[in-house]
Amino acid sequence: MAILPTRAIEPPVRADQERIADMLRQIAEIGADPTAGISRVGFSKDERDAHELVGGWLRNLGLAISVDPIGNTMAVRRGAAENKPAIAFGSHLDSVVHGGKFDGIVGVVAMVEVMTLLAEGRAATEHPLKGMIFACEEGARFGEPCIGSKAIAGMLTEADLTRIRDAEGITLEQAMSGIGLNPLQLADVRWNRDDLAAFLEVHIEQGRILEGESRPIGLVDVVSGSTRLRMTVAGRAGHTGGTPMQHRADALAAAAEITLAVEALANGPTYRGTRATVGVLDVYPNRITTIPGRVDMRLDVRDFDSDRLRRAAREIADRARIIADRRGVAIDAEVIADTSPVVLSMWLRQALSQVCGELGIDWRFMPSGAGHDAQIMASIAPAAIIFVPSKDGASHVPEEWTSVADIAKGADVLYQAILRIDDVLAAS
Ligand SMILES: [Zn+2]
Incomplete structure (x- = not known):
């Protein structure tokens, strides 16, 4: 006009x-x-x-x-x-x-x-x-x-x-x-x-x-726009002294690796300009002598392009599944909010x-x-x-x-x- x-x-x-x-x-x-x-x-x-x-x-x-x-x-x-x-x-x-x-x-x-x-x-x-x-x-x-x-x-x-x-x-x-x-x-x-x-x-x-x-x-x-995910990582809680390292399914260690993967994805060339942040990690039972058995994660992905925004969120969930499989923990991911x-x-x-x-x-x-x-x-x-x-x-x-x-x-x-x-x- x-x-x-x-x-x-x-x-x-x-x-x-x-x-x-x-x-x-x-x-x-x-x-x-x-x-x-x-x-x-x-x-x-x-x-x-x-x-x-x-x-x-x-x-x-x-x-x-x-x-x-x-x-x-x-x-x-x-x-x-x-x-x-x-x-x-x-x-x-x-x-x-x-x-x-x-x-x-x-x-x-x-x-x-x-x-x-x-x-x-x-x-x-x-x-x-x-x-x-x-x-x-x-x-x-x-x-x-x-x-x-x-x-x-x-x-x-x-x-x-x-x-x-x-x-x-x-x-x-x-x-x-x-x-x-x-x-x-x-x-x-x-x-x-x-x-x-x-x-x-x-x-x-x-x-x-x-x-x-x-x-x-x-x-x-x-x-x-913003897409928000909730991911639950389920491992196996156990005694920190009694469980040898090779017998563990540490949910927090997996969540930490996923968190770094989220950062790496947003820093990589494909998603330049996308912002991805893990803002919440709730660790259970959150005790110094217990291997973390479960972690609830919440993350926020933001982008100015709606296709790239949703693709980034999907790719984050895919990478998280690969990490979880390799570490022998279960993962459940769901979109909790999605704004174009x-x-x-x-x-x-x-x-x-x-x-x-x-x-x-x-x-x-x-x-x-x-x-x-x-x-x-x-x-x-x-x-x-x-x-x-x-x-x-x-x-x-x-x-x-x-x-x-x-x-x-x-x-x-x-x-x-x-x-x-x-x-x-x-x-x-
Ligand atoms: Zn205002």
Whole structure:
């Protein structure tokens, strides 16, 4: 699709760095952890308080605020034309335990700043604009990320509400009900895809590529997919003194060899770029005088190419079987999660790169190894992710930091992109 630059970039409109700094400071007061960083976990009172704080700012701009039954907060700015699908943008306000002040927050603050600039300039758009604050994006508490956006995209089922639990055994449904939400109305959360024209998210990079290149903006082209395996290695437990080495079936020694084989596969030429990690080894009985009889392993494979991703996972399972056979232990492997990579909208990327060029902002295309709400929203509409730099690549730690100047650049790009997208869609 051709991009038609019908509305010129308006140089005087620029994000206000002081306002951005002030918003970040106020949000960081909610869920500040006395031990370290921010602990504003999904479906907690702190998360609700943060939604209410930001929702209040948006209400003061004259926007219509609503909270859906599972806690996604939305701010709608009416479009000039009737019955047009919305252009939505935003991110999340929950954090991991001992997390930072920027992951998710930056995208919400950029959204508020853009809504503020639009209100100040009385700029009209043909399409309605929807400022989004998604509930419970982080997978840290429930093991499942992007709960709010998945519900909107119709990717969360009623069965998930009782199946998915946190470490304390609290189900999603209990957690939501406990803070006054209405998970039983899940069906009402889902959006009709005809109501959404595009979704954009500003987010911190959570890596060090932009910082290393002194570039303020990254436009994400593809988001990594992930295949997760559980492997159980069953050997024979026995006395460490009484069992000669040649009579053993040591499950941990086999698991260790498999772990090194996983690393070697991802380091080899065939799978260059694939990331494969054994993150969990549970050893039984885990005693110093007993040969390990069983090891439960869990591993995560990530790639930007879905065929290569699944081929790598299959090859890992095959190599593990060969190692297990040679060592005389049994092995059982199963896929426990499988998410395809997502290629983000080409025409939105093109529009964003044009806007960056016109604003004189240095940018690059880049992949995202981490998952985001935008990748979920991409299942119902064209979606885009605008990365801003992370100092030292730090993320999910208290040291997370991005300069207000860079966040302002992200907001500038978002502002101009929304006007550009509105024009392109109106003209087509
Ligand atoms: Zn995030």
